[in-house]
Amino acid sequence: MTERRVAAAWVPAVILAAAFLALTLGAKAPAPGGKSPLQDDEIVALLRDYLRIDTSNPPGNELKAARFFKEWFDREGIPSEIFEFAPGRADLVARLKGNGTKRPLLLANHMDVVNVERPYWSVDPFAGIQKDGFLYGRGALDMKSTGLLEAAAMVNVKRSGGGLSRDLIFLATADEEVGALGAQWVVDQRPDLVKDAEFMLNEGGVIDEVDGKARSYDVGVTEKCPMWVKITARGRPGHGSQPFARDNAVLALLRSLERLSRYDTPMQVIPAADAYFKARAAAQPAGRAEKYRNVREALKDPEFRSSLEADPLLNAILRNTIAITMLQGAPQTNIIPTAAEARVDIRLLPGQDPAAFLAEIKKVVEEPGVTVETVGTYVPATASPVESDLMRAIERARARHHPDTVLAPTILTGWTESALMRPLGIQAYGFEPYVLDESEQNRAHGNDERISVDNVVRGARIMEEVVRDVSR
Numbered sequence: 001m002t003e004r005r006v007a008a009a010w011v012p013a014v015i016l017a018a019a020f021l022a023l024t025l026g027a028k029a030p031a032p033g034g035k036s037p038l039q040d041d042e043i044v045a046l047l048r049d050y051l052r053i054d055t056s057n058p059p060g061n062e063l064k065a066a067r068f069f070k071e072w073f074d075r076e077g078i079p080s081e082i083f084e085f086a087p088g089r090a091d092l093v094a095r096l097k098g099n100g101t102k103r104p105l106l107l108a109n110h111m112d113v114v115n116v117e118r119p120y121w122s123v124d125p126f127a128g129i130q131k132d133g134f135l136y137g138r139g140a141l142d143m144k145s146t147g148l149l150e151a152a153a154m155v156n157v158k159r160s161g162g163g164l165s166r167d168l169i170f171l172a173t174a175d176e177e178v179g180a181l182g183a184q185w186v187v188d189q190r191p192d193l194v195k196d197a198e199f200m201l202n203e204g205g206v207i208d209e210v211d212g213k214a215r216s217y218d219v220g221v222t223e224k225c226p227m228w229v230k231i232t233a234r235g236r237p238g239h240g241s242q243p244f245a246r247d248n249a250v251l252a253l254l255r256s257l258e259r260l261s262r263y264d265t266p267m268q269v270i271p272a273a274d275a276y277f278k279a280r281a282a283a284q285p286a287g288r289a290e291k292y293r294n295v296r297e298a299l300k301d302p303e304f305r306s307s308l309e310a311d312p313l314l315n316a317i318l319r320n321t322i323a324i325t326m327l328q329g330a331p332q333t334n335i336i337p338t339a340a341e342a343r344v345d346i347r348l349l350p351g352q353d354p355a356a357f358l359a360e361i362k363k364v365v366e367e368p369g370v371t372v373e374t375v376g377t378y379v380p381a382t383a384s385p386v387e388s389d390l391m392r393a394i395e396r397a398r399a400r401h402h403p404d405t406v407l408a409p410t411i412l413t414g415w416t417e418s419a420l421m422r423p424l425g426i427q428a429y430g431f432e433p434y435v436l437d438e439s440e441q442n443r444a445h446g447n448d449e450r451i452s453v454d455n456v457v458r459g460a461r462i463m464e465e466v467v468r469d470v471s472r
């Protein structure tokens, strides 16, 4: 009741403010000869619909999401095609023609999301819930919002009559979170769909907020290379009632892993890390700022060094990392198993030799009966230039929306499909225009993943501005 009264009292002011904004920015006025752009509430409603499509991977079911985009693009008269490369698994590609004076811009996103641990969510993760100024749902951050805003930018360009210097290619893929089958299918089977693109905008960095203040536009220019490893210990099986120490697979595995957990990889400053620290120097207190400007030298100071090591992100961009993530022994409590197994998530910096690193790991875990092997394939990391037209377009958007921030090239610690697309000659960048502090960012892959309506609305503007700016 109270809420309704308050809301009613505010209506005139809201209408006035909206009218003022529309007049001053011209944001919602139709372009000459074009249709009105998507309204903010339409974009929010579309995102809620998209969040309602359960594309938890495994199993994925991305075909449903591909159909969502296809129907939308059909309504807007933008040609698109669905490629169902396996039952229920599909990519979608849409293309809006420009005048061809510049090579295309690829707007890339994945439609699948990671699974949820339902008991830990306070809302239904697939109901498109809007609550307290936030949209809740698996994929709200990773990365259904960005996919939707990329499509919205394309729709608005189409509605305003097109006329860009580049084609816009919208690529929505399946299976990024598990095996990247969708992006790999494009690379292997239909590279013609994307490979003339000059730039790619993908998931990656965000607008980083610290202590309630936007600090930097983080743009991913490279990412670490995941190398997943299986460590297996084999021994003598037995009954849990009569334990023994020799030839015991579980005990051998524990000893190996204990050594691995204490193993420190050397710290190293690659050029992108150097640029990362330099860009953030100004936001640091005076003494620390000096160290950020010359981080290579500053690492010799043990106190500074341990302050970086204590920060999981900074630590990860300065070294190859090793995370022990899965453990498996007997299928039941009263068995001493023949084999025990651990999985380890290793992430290598660009420019590393994966075989040499694996040999190092083997030495660390060496133990009778213990073997080490890689699981799946790994693609060595690649990088895009720190200076480019797309970077400059993002920089101009930054100056308009958040003049007090800096543009910061970033090394992503996670893997993205950019790593598959860069070898096709595409300069791929990871940037998602949302102001997020660490605790909000951590909801990606976590519980109660959400994005604020403010971020969606402002993000839609920034996305469209960047797309238009780099395609003038």
Ligand SMILES: [Zn+2]
Binding pocket: 110, 142, 143, 176, 203
């Ligand atoms: Zn993602």
